[in-house]
């Protein structure tokens with residue numbers, strides 16, 4: 046099957062590798078010339094375990110063809126997968142400008158029947174809008190792209206499409222919702238081993254093509270309508286984010302009563318109705334999906350005259366986790382952070398990625414700077430970008446350099462290498478041995494034995 050993936054990012058790249066690995070021919074459409082040039086050499090621009098090697102091999106074998114050209118990548122495609130970003134807009138709504146731009150561009154190059162499958166996380170009803178955009182582009186194009194019989198069909202999509210002929214070629218298409226549930230850091234594994242494959246379609250033809258595309262992959266198939274598929278994605282992310290906020294609330298209660306949240310989570314998680322995953326207390330959720338998707342669902346609810354109380358509380362608890370950690374530092378340093386040097390270990394929103402979107406570390410930097418603290422950061426992989434919050438931050442090449450002479454240390458990302466550090470030796474070079482472990486990464490007993498005043502989240 047011929048698949049074109051629009052958007053060579055954190056979702057598009059692993060999808061390209063997995064589909065090409067299954068034997069499909071993949072075009073990968075980008076819109077940044079320098080980036081596509083690198084992709085054509087087999088080099089990727091982001092950190093994701095295992096991805097670089099597989100991508101390089103598949104490009105060399107000609108199984109993935111990165112390109113800037115819609116004219117090359119669209120006409121032959123059986124399925125076009127949209128995997129471009131949908132960042133948060135001004136009011137928390139998903140900003141669909143990249144989706145719509147890609148759709149307008151691809152519509153001009155459709156030839157035979159094509160399924161346009163949305164993998165980007167988009168508001169409920171977007172598949173319908175995409176269908177309208179593509180129809181409008183085709184309707185405004187001269188024959189042979191859209192002859193009169195096709196135009197009659199496009200105005201009345203419920204009638205059967207006209208048969209193709211040389212002079213009056215009908216361009217028929219379907220728009221489907223096919224959300225992606227991969228996690229960064231384990232993107233390839235997740236894409237190859239999905240729990241379920243959600244296919245939101247309005248026609249049997251689109252259903253059959255998408256089932257064929259995913260044929261070799263494991264997981265239950267959920268074939269439904271596009272709106273329900275779009276909603277499944279938001280509801281899943283919002284549920285997981287709420288689960289994390291719930292355990293963080295329990296952690297905060299544990300701090301009050303002297304219980305250990307890791308024990309509580311273990312005891313809860315063994316109930317198969319609850320499950321043990323996503324019960325790790327800490328600084329809360331960050332990243333490219335949970336914050337923007339929970340905000341977007343919140344926005345969708347409001348736009349449909351419903352006030353989502355659980356989502357609102359989940360967002361508030363999440364914001365508070367960052368504030369509570371800064372309050373612990375404040376209390377530990379005598380109620381004044383002015384002029385104090387704080388070493389933050391971890392900038393990425395989670396380990397095994399270089400992605401810093403909405404990372405907890407950025408919120409901490411902002412809150413600490415507000416209180417007059419000097420901030421140093423070390424991350425094994427992630428690097429700062431040009432946003433203002435980083436202007437006065439010192440980025441250090443090693444954890445040792447960050448910790449030396451600091452007044453307190455914070456763990457913001459649970460990179461395994463931080464667990465392996467020689468904390469006894471670090472105790473000797475820090476000015477004040479206070480550590481706030483925002484990810485419950487380290488062992489409290491060992492840290493205290495190594496001479497640290499140790500605070501974590503919901504553990505005595």
Ligand code: UDX
Pocket residue numbers: 225226227228229230282285289322323324325326327328329330331332333334335394395
């Ligand atoms: C998430 C969803 O898991 C995935 O299905 C969707 O496609 C995209 O969004 P991702 O953002 O890559 O994936 O990472 P995930 O592992 O889900 O973690 C998200 C955030 O939650 C991270 O900041 C992580 O540190 C935090 N988290 C996760 C917790 O604080 N506790 C947990 O128990 C799990």
